[in-house]
Amino acid sequence: MPKKALAVAAIAFLCISHMAAEAPVASLADAIMSAKENNLDIEYARATLERTMRIQDNAMSTFMPSISLKASASPSVSFPVSSAEEIRYGGLAVSAGADASFEFKGEMANDGRVRSLAKEAASLEFRAACDEVESAVISAYWNMAALSAEHDSALAAMHLAEEQYRSALAGYERGMIGELSMRQSEYSLSTARLTLSAAEDSLRLAMEQLKALTGLSGDFRTMPLPDPVMLSLPSAEELFEEYSAGTLAMQQARNALESERSGRDSAVLSAYVPRLSASIGYSYGGLADGSWNYTHRTNSLTGSVSLSIPLSQMLPGGTADSAIRDRDDSIRLASIALSRASENLLEEIRSGVIRISQLQDSIGSAISSEEIAERTYQLTQEAYEAGASSALDLADARTALLQSQMTTISYRVSHLLECYALSDTLGIDISELQAGYSTGEKEDR
DSSP, X not given: OOHXXXXXXXXXHHHHHHHHHHSOBOOHHHHHHHHHHHOHHHHHHHHHHHHHHHHHHTGGGGGOOEEEEEEEEEEEEEOXXXXXXXXXXXXXXXXXXXXXXXXXXXXXXXXXXXXXXXXXXXXXXXXXXXXXXXXXXXXXXXXXXXXXXXXXXXXXHXXXXXXXXXXXXXXXXXXXXXXXXXXXXXXXXXXXXXXXXHHHHHHHHHXXXXXXXXXXXXXXXXXXXXXXXXXXXXXXXXXXXXXXXXXXXXXXXXXXHHHHHHHHHHHHHHHHSXXXXXXXXXXXXXXXXXXXXXXXXXXXXXXXXXXXXXXXXXXXXXXXXXXXXXXXXHHHHHHHHHHHHHHHHHHHHHHHHHHHHHXXXXXXXHHHHHHHHHHHHHHHXXXXXXXXXXXXXXXXXXXXXXXXXXXXXXXXXXXXXXXXHHHXXXXXXXXXXXXXXXXXXXXXX
């Protein structure tokens, strides 16, 4: 490869690296906030929650009477049929009145509870929508951070390959090494550049995916991938006992069960509680003659009270009996769903604890392998400089080092995301999980 082309390529890579370093940092909190502001599922859940809150606030409207006002005026005019006759004003009949009615049905006694459970269900749905978006953003954000770390490792490996090639090219031009060794170094540099190019493409794709998810624009960087916080977790059963009551899954399952029970109570009240209806009305009427003198006035006050006992609905096999039996079946199904949610939650916690433990072991092994690979590369480089090792041996050692670095990064981001997933399953923040169960050790790299 000509020296001029090598210099241009090096400058290009340095410019790309400089541009990446100058890009602003988008924090995880900013990314989550932006995603929540632009997500349609959250907007739908928020609108549903606001509607149920208004319904809850208007709970007393169920017990308010129906009131109406009325008024009328009816003039009487006789038009002439011949020129000898005149227009005659027969007078004006006026009336005004007000009516009020109220009806009490058995299910109205349970209306407040029904509205409260509906509000709780909408709140849980809103929380679920937010959690889903937040989990997606967290995964995309830290995956991009991991790809950025892999890109940095690939860039460092490419710089080492460039340095090796420059040295080999200079030695070849001075006649100190043969063409084979120089071509091996050139091939090694080409491979390193391809690896870096693939890392750049992956990083760019990850950024575009995060943009689509959050609504962020322009180029940006993530925070660096944090060092792993090693956890000493108790058994899944202990974690379940401690946190299950506050988990979203259990709250939704309990709300569904309570809603079915409330529905059954409403069905029973509707079927067996008599209906009470009451009404009262007042009206005033008057008649004015052609001279606008009142010749007749009336005032009336009416009222009624009725009690309706739904005897037909109380009979076995009737519509009310069938509706109550359907509610009993729904309660049974909701109870099964609650038990299933409990089992699924315990299994999810158990799986999370196992995966975190396995990843912590893998991180330790990967860091040890990376240290060995780094030392191997140093020794191989010393042997290459002393003429005891070939350019291919040095390239292989560098590739093994890069691979070990990427493996460590992969385990680190997987461990971090598993910790996020477990904390989300338990219904707590990751900081609470780490503060409560950290071993006090960090695997620094």
